[in-house]
Amino acid sequence: MLSHSSLTPIQIGLHKVQKRIAFYLGILSDWATFIGTVLILGLGTSWYMIDVGSPLTTKQQGPWTGWVSAGRSDADPYTRAHFARLGSLQLSTELIKTYVAERDDDGGRLHSSCEYVVEGSLLDTDWWSLTAFDDRGELIPNSAKRFSYTSDTVAVRPDGSFIASLGRDARPGNWLPTGGAGSLTLVLTTLDPGTPLLDDANGTQLSLPEIRRLKCR
């Protein structure tokens, strides 16, 4: 090790410069860590709350998610940002409830390479519709020109429940063609004026249809 006396003025100067650089690099590293933490935490949580939602802004039943205050003038900032980002025209939840499913009951992503069955009973709602979109919110072209079923057009069983099949190949009964759309999004709309989300007109919990995967290619 060199003693102070053996160092030349140039070496002492270089040492001082090195110490100063290390000092500034330390400050820079602290600031970078601080800014990185703030950006990841701030933007990450904002993105999550806008894109996915939380129990404060959404209600969930099985694979279906509904935004509690969609389209309302008293909507929270996350709900406003969610639908502004989607670019869709949302109806007030005071009148119409919209539920979106991107996954089946087992948590698998809905995809056109698989076949699904949507089964349920929505007798407690005034009117409902079930539509299959691709993941960009566009209708799936098909030769049958069939994009949705409503309470007016669906074939129901004697007990009032219904089964709709989703798949590429034609199925008997209520079949919604999915073609080669890739990832799918199912949208269920129910007309229930004056009832809260996921409640029916009698105030009891509304039971949304099940989405079961049958098989995949």
Place this chain on the structure above:
Amino acid sequence: MPLKVPQSIRHPNWRFIFAALVGAAILHICATMAAPYLTAESAYSRLAPALPINKVRILEPIAPGAEPLPFFPPDVRYAMCRFDTSKGPVSVAATLPADTGWTITVHAPNGNNLYAAASNPGRPTPISLLFIPSSEQFLGVTPEARGIARSTQPPQAISAARGIVILRGPQKGIAYTRYIDAELKKIACSGPKF
């Protein structure tokens, strides 16, 4: 061998953690509030160019490749009126038929629903709306103030500068097409010309 706990965990810099949390919270609020204004195109700005001002337009049945907006339900027929009250009040009159699934909604440019009503299967529901530029603007003396009794129910006044009225009729199949078209055509939207 005991696990070596890093210095930063044994002696956390609480000032740094607190500052980072406060900074993240501020950024979270700013990003959330700014998000609606950072989108490329709102639903209103996408629909508006295709809709004449203060006139009704009945949209063609929604088909793949011709959806005006993402996640636009295809099981409903639409009559729309884009209103602008900058030159004066705009009135809208419609009757929801005695049927299920019919709705009329008024959307502000930011997507808020200013008014919403659904049909009643038991009876037709007449709707009469008057859009006024400002709730404080004087629009003339009412018939009642002039001593004239109204023969009809006064319209519901809504203060809005711009927006879109949407009448929706559920598609029930080909057999109902003429009936739905006829009901959609009954909506009237009248106001100053642009």
